[in-house]
Amino acid sequence: MTSPIPSLQNGIDEAGSPIKLLWRPNAEPWTPEVVEREYTGWRQEQNAWHEGVALLNLSHHMYDMWIEGPDATRVLADHGVNNFEKFAVGQAKQYVPVTRHGHIVTDGILAREGENKYLLSGIPAAQHWVRYHAEKGGYDVGFVTDPSSAFRPGGGDPKLFRYQIQGPLAAKLVERAFGGPLPETKFFHSSPVTLDGRPLRALRHGMAGQAGFEFIGPWEHAAHVHEALLKAGEPLGLVQVGALAYTTPSVESGWIPSPVPGIYTDPELADYRAYLPLFGIEGKRPLNGSYFSEDIEDYYVSPYELGYGKLIHSGHDFVGRDALLKAKEGPLRSKVTLVLDPDDVRTVIGQGEDPGFVLSYARHRVETDAGLVGVTMQSASIDPVGAVLAQTLIDSEHATPGTEVEVVWGEHPGPGTDPEADLGFPRIRATVQPSPFDEHARTLYRRDR
Known part of the structure; x- marks a missing residue:
């Protein structure tokens, strides 16, 4: 099943490691294509x-992929955590595939269009996973794909x-x-x-x-x-x-887009990495930020950490089921919202002025006096709140709302530098709040400011 074009495994081999392939300091954050950047501001x-x-x-x-055939439900259920016993035609679900070790591949939106027909939409990592296993496993299904406009052939x-x-x-x-x-x-x-x-x-x-x-x-x-x-x-x-x-x-x-797929190290997935194109989402979605590790597995996440525990249906057998049953016992990080101090944001990001629009998919270190306690996953300016919010995975003992932490804001240079080196990055004070960031927390924060 090896692709004639450069594969993800080719890229890893040439770079020397998954981290060396993916690490790109100051990477431009993704925004949707073929849409005006702003209409009214x-x-x-x-x-x-x-x-x-x-x-x-x-x-x-x-990226859309239609899955149709007698084995459509079976291939999706065999490789996803969701409950397919209760999935009506016309219904949509957040589809969550995981590896055999219980690490998420990514999520996607799965709509059931007929008894044996589904549409899986989103970034193409979940689609790649399902199609590969369907073809390798000999499932009786067919596929029709429609890439996003930036990548549609012709x-x-x-x-x-x-x-x-x-x-x-x-x-x-x-x-x-x-x-x-x-x-x-x-x-x-x-x-x-x-x-x-x-x-x-x-x-x-x-x-x-x-x-x-x-x-x-x-x-x-x-x-x-x-x-x-x-x-x-x-x-x-x-x-x-x-x-x-x-x-x-x-x-x-409270949705964390594009978590790092847990596919880069398992020897049993070598054939899958050879199947994936190098110039796809798995080979080109960059890693950057103040948090750095030479080990790509330090970036893997559990669906429990992303808040998908309620979607996991252990009543059917699927790839990763046993690993998830063990992972449920912990320890697991908690998903929280960090509210970044507006004064610190203005100083660190805005050079003392209004920082304007802030968007970062960088993994930034979250620290207390005890050291590293968490990692940000996505940060952005939210004008109705009057602050920058960051979706963050944090050690559970620091997840209580009101806990004060610091976000280390900067770009680690990557391989060749000690991951624990003090690079002089500035720090932004932040307060832990629930994820999703609900109206009560938003109202309370604005009143206190």
Whole structure:
């Protein structure tokens, strides 16, 4: 199953280690492609889904893979932690595949479109995992893929459009666009609807604590649906969300995007690494920040640490099941939100001025007097909160809300430098708060400031 193009294993071998392949100080943070960076300004766009209504375009940066055939459910269940005994047609789930050692590969959104048909969307790591094991295991399934627009061979349009309508006024906008309320639909379930005679699906969704919908349909109807939503939302002050603000709801919602796949070291996955292209997500998603280790396994995470424990269904056999049963006993880190001190942020990042928009996927060290206690996973400015928030994995004894810690903000040069060396990086005071960062914590913080 070796690919004729350079593979991930080729890249690791040539670099000398997974860390040497992936470590890139000062890496530019990812933002979705083919979307304006800002429409009205990132602050106004963030506030729109908190206080009004926002439109987000997800059409171009999602990698879609359709899985269809008699063994579609079996291959997904054999390689994912989820419960497939309760998975209705029209329902979507956060699909969580793990390695045999219980480390997450990544998560994706899995929608059941028929008895033997699913659509798996997101960054392509989960799709690669499922397809490889389906082909290796001889499962009776077929695949149709549609890469994101930046990587679609020959360019062209996506197969599907995806538009999210989010915010307190989302229901009013939808009623204006569709001439009335949509069918009653459970959260993360979808209903078939029509807009001006054009078929699409309405997925009941939510973002950063706000209710909303995701509309999905054939690309041929994309322009009409987009214009209809804009027109219906104009009297409500609809705001389009650009690439900068789009990357930030996950920080409030407690979702950690793109954890390091636990695939780089297991000898039994050598064939899988040879199957993966070097110029894919597994070979090109950079690592950087003040936290550095020569051992890639120090970056692996458990689904329990990411808050996916409730998704794990141990009533069926799947790859990694035994390891997860052992991991549940701990020790495990806890997922928390760090609220970074605004004065320190201005001093360290903004040179004494307003730092403007802050976005970082870097792994920054989190310390107390006891030393290293955690690692940030994603940090971003959240204007409605008035602070930079950081989704963080932290030792459980330091996870109590109100605990004070420091974030070491800087870029470790990487291999060749002592991981414990004092590089003189500045520190930002921070306070532990729950993840997701709920309204109570947000209100309390603003009052205290």
